[in-house]
Amino acid sequence: MTLRAAGSSSSTRSNQVPMTQALILIAEDEAEIAEILAAYLNRSGLRTIHAADGQDALIKHQSLKPDLVLLDVQMPRMDGWQVLSEIRHRGETPVIMLTALDQDIDKLMGLRIGADDYVVKPFSPAEVVARVMAVLRRAKTVAVDGVRLLRVGVFQIDLDNHEASVDLDGQRHTLDLTLTEFKVLTSLMRSPKRVFSRAELLVSCLPEGDTLERTVDSHVSKLRKKLESLGIHNTPASVRGVGYRFGGDA
Incomplete structure (x- = not known):
């Protein structure tokens, strides 16, 4: 016992x-x-x-x-x-x-x-x-027709089908993300006010072979560029000396 x-x-x-x-x-x-x-x-x-x-x-x-x-x-x-x-x-x-x-x-x-x-x-x-x-x-998941969704602001994650999207001006845009980018975005959205260290994101989101914290910066940078192409800036947001949080101007 x-x-x-x-x-x-x-x-x-x-x-x-x-x-x-x-x-x-x-x-x-x-x-x-x-x-x-x-x-x-x-x-x-x-x-x-x-x-x-x-x-x-x-x-x-x-x-x-x-x-x-x-x-x-x-x-x-x-x-x-x-x-x-x-x-x-x-x-x-x-x-x-x-x-x-x-x-x-x-x-x-x-x-x-x-x-x-x-x-x-x-x-x-x-x-x-x-x-x-x-x-x-x-x-913060909700069930819609049996599908589990994670929603924060204009962002939506379909947890069952591994699909991320944003709703802008009444239109839904599906994000073309790598698996690592999807995991980073999902982790940050689960606790949008929390600051995640690079080490935390490295351990929870990146493949087994990645061991360098600067690799996290590379994946975040690529994720940001994809969001910036839709007019969403500063997401994920950097917290100097600590890491990243969901944040942004969405």
């Missing part, structure tokens, strides 16, 4: 936000932990589904299209890293890793593959609920 003692149930209720009824896939092989997490999430107005191993998690992710996945690292049949890699290959479903591994190398591995957050065991169920709510808020 790897849960910490939690506070009163009122602390969990206080985390309720308007994204109630979002579906959370709990991929956890320890049934007792999964049941407790489900109870806390249900109490906060969220729906849950359980997968006891990695292969079952991928099957349910494909068929049920959850809004977020709570993913244990050490699971039978397929471990959490393998599951996360496949989920990222499919799209941008937010994933929070549940792990007993708290070494920096493990966290960097997860960030490179595409984890949105971590909770290290032992953890409080109330803390997990708070993390889930925070990630769902950052995601």
Whole structure:
């Protein structure tokens, strides 16, 4: 058993936000932990589904299209890293890793593959609920005819079909982006007021072989030029000495 003692149930209720009824896939092989997490999430107005191993998690992710996945690292049949890699290959479903591994190398591995957050065991169920709510808020996704969309200003990301577009003067313009440019834009749009360091974007958005932070600048520069051709300037915006935020004059 790897849960910490939690506070009163009122602390969990206080985390309720308007994204109630979002579906959370709990991929956890320890049934007792999964049941407790489900109870806390249900109490906060969220729906849950359980997968006891990695292969079952991928099957349910494909068929049920959850809004977020709570993913244990050490699971039978397929471990959490393998599951996360496949989920990222499919799209941008937010994933929070549940792990007993708290070494920096493990966290960097997860960030490179595409984890949105971590909770290290032992953890409080109330803390997990708070993390889930925070990630769902950052995601800002809406469902239109079963397709998950991320919208900020004139920008729209189709998370299921990997398509980015902008709406200008009543016309939608599809952006011709590389996979890395798409990942950079998506990451920044999930938290449009947050400043991302080059190191963060390098780990979460760039291919495995890229290790130089200046490579991030190159991808951002190319993304900017594509947006400038549509009259959208200073997006992404530079924050001197830190990195980039969504920002801009859109």
